[in-house]
Amino acid sequence: MLRDMSLRVRMPERTFATVDHIVPTDKRVEPFDDPLADAMIKELRNNCVEHSITYFDLDSGRQGIVHMVGPEQGITQPGTTIACGDSHTSTHGAFGAIAFGIGTSQVRDVLATQTLAMSKLKVRRINVDGELGPGVYAKDVILHIIRTLGVKGGLGYAYEYGGDVFDRMSMEERMTVCNMSIEGGARCGYVNPDQTTFAYLEGRPYAPTGEAWQSAVERWRSIASDPGCHYDDVVDIRAEDIAPTVTWGINPGQAISIDEQIPIVEDAPESDKDSLTEALNHMKLTSGQSIKGEKIDVAFLGSCTNARLSDFVEVAKYLKGHKVDPKVHAIAVPGSQIVKLQCEELKIDQVFKDAGFEWRDAGCSMCLAMNPDKLIGDQLCASSSNRNFKGRQGSPTGRTVLMSPVMVAAAAVTGMISDAREVFGVSKGVMA
Amino acid sequence: MALEAIAGVRGKGVYVPGDDIDTDRIIPARFMKCVTFEGLGEYLFYDVCHHEDGSAKAHPLNDERYAGATILLTGSNFGSGSSREHAPQALYRHGFRAVIAESFAEIFFGNSITLGMPCVTAEKGAIAEIASLLEKDPDLVIEIDIAKGVIAVADKHFEAKLPASAQTALLRGRWDPLAELLEGEEAITTTAARLPYLAGK
Numbered sequence: 001m002l003r004d005m006s007l008r009v010r011m012p013e014r015t016f017a018t019v020d021h022i023v024p025t026d027k028r029v030e031p032f033d034d035p036l037a038d039a040m041i042k043e044l045r046n047n048c049v050e051h052s053i054t055y056f057d058l059d060s061g062r063q064g065i066v067h068m069v070g071p072e073q074g075i076t077q078p079g080t081t082i083a084c085g086d087s088h089t090s091t092h093g094a095f096g097a098i099a100f101g102i103g104t105s106q107v108r109d110v111l112a113t114q115t116l117a118m119s120k121l122k123v124r125r126i127n128v129d130g131e132l133g134p135g136v137y138a139k140d141v142i143l144h145i146i147r148t149l150g151v152k153g154g155l156g157y158a159y160e161y162g163g164d165v166f167d168r169m170s171m172e173e174r175m176t177v178c179n180m181s182i183e184g185g186a187r188c189g190y191v192n193p194d195q196t197t198f199a200y201l202e203g204r205p206y207a208p209t210g211e212a213w214q215s216a217v218e219r220w221r222s223i224a225s226d227p228g229c230h231y232d233d234v235v236d237i238r239a240e241d242i243a244p245t246v247t248w249g250i251n252p253g254q255a256i257s258i259d260e261q262i263p264i265v266e267d268a269p270e271s272d273k274d275s276l277t278e279a280l281n282h283m284k285l286t287s288g289q290s291i292k293g294e295k296i297d298v299a300f301l302g303s304c305t306n307a308r309l310s311d312f313v314e315v316a317k318y319l320k321g322h323k324v325d326p327k328v329h330a331i332a333v334p335g336s337q338i339v340k341l342q343c344e345e346l347k348i349d350q351v352f353k354d355a356g357f358e359w360r361d362a363g364c365s366m367c368l369a370m371n372p373d374k375l376i377g378d379q380l381c382a383s384s385s386n387r388n389f390k391g392r393q394g395s396p397t398g399r400t401v402l403m404s405p406v407m408v409a410a411a412a413v414t415g416m417i418s419d420a421r422e423v424f425g426v427s428k429g430v431m432a
Numbered sequence: 433m434a435l436e437a438i439a440g441v442r443g444k445g446v447y448v449p450g451d452d453i454d455t456d457r458i459i460p461a462r463f464m465k466c467v468t469f470e471g472l473g474e475y476l477f478y479d480v481c482h483h484e485d486g487s488a489k490a491h492p493l494n495d496e497r498y499a500g501a502t503i504l505l506t507g508s509n510f511g512s513g514s515s516r517e518h519a520p521q522a523l524y525r526h527g528f529r530a531v532i533a534e535s536f537a538e539i540f541f542g543n544s545i546t547l548g549m550p551c552v553t554a555e556k557g558a559i560a561e562i563a564s565l566l567e568k569d570p571d572l573v574i575e576i577d578i579a580k581g582v583i584a585v586a587d588k589h590f591e592a593k594l595p596a597s598a599q600t601a602l603l604r605g606r607w608d609p610l611a612e613l614l615e616g617e618e619a620i621t622t623t624a625a626r627l628p629y630l631a632g633k
């Protein structure tokens with residue numbers, strides 16, 4: 001698009017690229033088996049050279065899902081505005097950045113001008129206060145928020161997440177929550193920067209150093225929302241009300257806690273009946289039934305929502321000594337080459353391999369199936385990803401149940417949707 | 433870049449019922465492995481329009497009576513999910529020039545306006561009434577007046593809403609913001625010099 005208009009990239013030094021959606025996660029030898037994917041990676045490589053854009057390629061050791069790479073490299077910083085051609089760019093909001101997923105034409109606008117034309121957003125503060133129970137993770141927090149506010153509840157809003165639970169969360173946990181802001185309809189989501197943020201960034205390749213670091217931290221502190229400031233809307237949620245949460249339908253708002261029953265169509269408001277019926281038909285589930293015990297075919301542990309080091313560490317803690325049910329195809333896909341290496345240094349990969357998981361290379365994998373990892377027919381997948389839309393995982397009739405990584409592991413070893421707290425005797429852990 | 437002003441859209445309509453129709457449904461990800469948008473039109477709503485063997489399913493877009501429709505009518509939160517511009521591109525390349533829905537997901541809305549494809553909202557009841565008029569007479573011409581915010585069908589009129597910024601952009605032929613952004617070069621340079629992380633301070 002730029003070439004057609006004889007435009008150049010306005011700030012190549014502020015522009016970064018990597019490859020994630022289309023890369024195979026098992027056989028990474030080029031040329032890729034898929035000629036279209038192969039053409040795309042070559043085009044990206046050429047364009048980055050032509051426009052002097054830093055590109056984290058497959059052989060860089062720093063390739064991965066773009067929303068992992070930015071934070072890992074310290075490119076994602078508080079107070080910055082970040083745009084990327086992927087809706088889960090909201091992930092970067094965990095650092096107190098305003099981060100937007102944009103379409104291709106808007107990517108063109110950003111490349112050409114380093115600016116974006118947008119309307120002002122309203123701000124909704126979402127407080128989660130109290131103590132999360134054992135086996136309840138950041139993934140459950142965001143699934144609970146979306147379930148409560150609805151998939152269109154966030155239209156016109158930026159979500160600001162705060163309260164005790166967020167204050168105590170690690171950066172990786174905050175990323176899991178901000179990642180799915182878009183699933184609640186919000187244009188972006190963020191957490192105010194604090195000491196946890198600064199500690200994460202210090203020493204990363206693109207983070208400021210020396211005196212510049214000191215003044216950056218001072219500036220970052222100053223941009224956090226003031227206590228008592230005005231919000232367009234405030235929502236309060238009690239941490240104690242959040243249980244391990246799973247989706248049962250075809251959008252991320254169609255979720256229940258693992259102990260609940262699927263909604264009864266007859267009891268639902270008139271306006272929801274059609275969509276509930278459509279979801280039940282697609283998922284081959286019945287109104288009023290429990291989701292627990294539903295047989296699964298595939299377990300997918302990966303995606304920009306949950307494929308960070310802490311996710312694998314926490315799962316490995318429980319998975320050790322267990323075996324994946326022989327009927328289940330289980331894959332573990334680190335979100336970045338760095339995460340993969342860290343897991344291997346900690347010998348966590350061995351825990352996954354011993355249990356019967358395939359241990360893959362970094363990429364988006366089965367979250368959206370633009371690569372060889374796909375569901376077949378109406379397979380049911382226990383997935384740590386972010387979207388359970390019809391056809392999302394590559395088969396038009398495929399079925400996705402979203403949940404936390406530990407719940408995916410519980411489903412993998414039992415062969416059915418299960419309560420991880422019962423399967424593993426889960427106690428209080430720290431993980432996204 | 434002088435663009436054509438879009439004061440209205442006129443044409444046959446088709447109603448695709450449903451709320452929260454996401455962009456994965458509008459254009460499944462496997463059709464996005466492309467370096468241009470050409471040819472996306474044929475994959476519009478592919479999985480809801482086709483059986484797995486490729487044969488046609490019963491779907492409004494496969495209904496001959498609505499062939500040639502340029503205005504899509506649908507439910508709420510249309511275009512939710514992925515930021516893929518491939519979704520509005522597939523609609524546009526299939527022949528659609530406007531969408532009427534109860535509400536739109538924001539990234540989809542922005543992507544559509546940038547293509548010059550107006551997305552207007554109407555009340556649920558209005559959409560249902562237009563849908564029932566189309567059911568009786570698929571050849572009815574729908575007319576969306578962007579300036580007045582009105583949808584006219586047969587002798588009936590319904591309110592059409594559009595944010596003021598998008599309305600102005602369409603009416604003034606400035607729906608693609610790039611020209612305006614490029615004109616802001618001076619402001620961009622000034623702002624960049626002021627931002628510590630850009631100025632290397």
